[in-house]
Amino acid sequence: MNMPLPDCSFDAAYALEATCHAPDAVGVYRVLKPGQLCAMDEWCTTDKYDPGNARHQSIKAEIELGNGLPDIRTTRQCIQALKDAGFEVVLAKDLAEDSPLPWYLPLNPSQLSLTDFQFTRVGRFLGQTLVKTLEFLHLAPEGSLRIFNFLSTSVDALLKVGNMKNRSEPSQVLY
Incomplete structure (x- = not known):
């Protein structure tokens, strides 16, 4: 919020899970100069998120904790913020809806390739052990294991x- 830059400095901007x-x-x-382009990919909840659903609230809180996020805004709030900042919103789309592959596939330990080893139980155990050892030896900063666990x-x-989503419970989806 305190960028040492004057207003209207850039012709284009992008934000990837940043704002x-x-x-x-x-x-x-x-x-950003008025009338210019901005592209963004953002953490937000869709209309499928039910704030009255305890399971949704719990999962949302875990995502916020693990990603160092404040309260995740809704898609509508994100779009409104762009409009309030003076943008014309040309396209707002949940890219996960049309994706040929599930967005979470790289995180799923049952669907992983060798390059995704860190998400398997063994990979996570070894990663946790490595981080714990590096922190103990003061080769990693204190708190590294805590961050590993948040992630x-x-x-x-x-x-x-x-x-x-896989269980075809569209009313139970949060992303």
């Missing part, structure tokens, strides 16, 4: 969301 960390969803766009929580929560 969700900003306390002001409108103010982050101040450095693991997020992966698990994202898989819960993906598995809900």
Whole structure:
């Protein structure tokens, strides 16, 4: 929010899972010149998220914790923030809806290739052991294991969301 740049400095901008960390969803766009282009990929909840559903709330909280996010905004809030910042929203689309492969596939330990070893139980155990050892030896900063566990929580929560969709429970989907 405190970028040392004057307003209207850039001709184009993009944000990849970034503005969700900003306390002001409108103010982050101040450095873009009016009438220019912005593309973004953002953490948000869709209309399928039910804030009254305890399971949805729990999974959302795990995703927020594991990704260092404040309260995840809704898709409508993200779109409104762009409009409030003066943008004309040309396209807003959930790319997961039309994807030929499930968005969570790289996280699913039962569907992994050798390059995704870190998401398997053995890979996660070895990763956790390595981080714990490096932290003990002071080769990794104190708190590294805690961060590893936060990230693991997020992966698990994202898989819960993906598995809900797999069970054809569209009213139970959060992403």
